[in-house]
Amino acid sequence: MSQGNDRVVGMKIECPNHEGGFDCTPFCDICEGEQEYEYTETRPCMYCEIPVDHDIWFEELGMCVDCSHKYYNGEMD
Ligand SMILES: [Zn+2]
Numbered sequence: 001m002s003q004g005n006d007r008v009v010g011m012k013i014e015c016p017n018h019e020g021g022f023d024c025t026p027f028c029d030i031c032e033g034e035q036e037y038e039y040t041e042t043r044p045c046m047y048c049e050i051p052v053d054h055d056i057w058f059e060e061l062g063m064c065v066d067c068s069h070k071y072y073n074g075e076m077d
């Protein structure tokens with residue numbers, strides 16, 4: 001199938017954590033203060049570290065859907 005040459009390489013995405021004019025700090029889980037990060041097809045959930053489809057990961061601000069639901073329901077440990 002894919003040999004890897006058709007991947008998007010070096011594409012930078014603006015970090016979803018700093019929309020609204022707040023710059024990220026080096027403590028940002030996503031960009032570590034770079035304000036942007038390199039696109040990959042999947043990203044690890046910041047909590048459970050399972051690979052998540054990029055678009056979902058982006059919408060959930062770095063989480064998988066399960067962790068996002070737990071987070072917003074106040075069920076995170
Ligand atoms: Zn950031």
Ligand SMILES: [Zn+2]
Nearest residue numbers: 045048064067
């Ligand atoms: Zn997760």
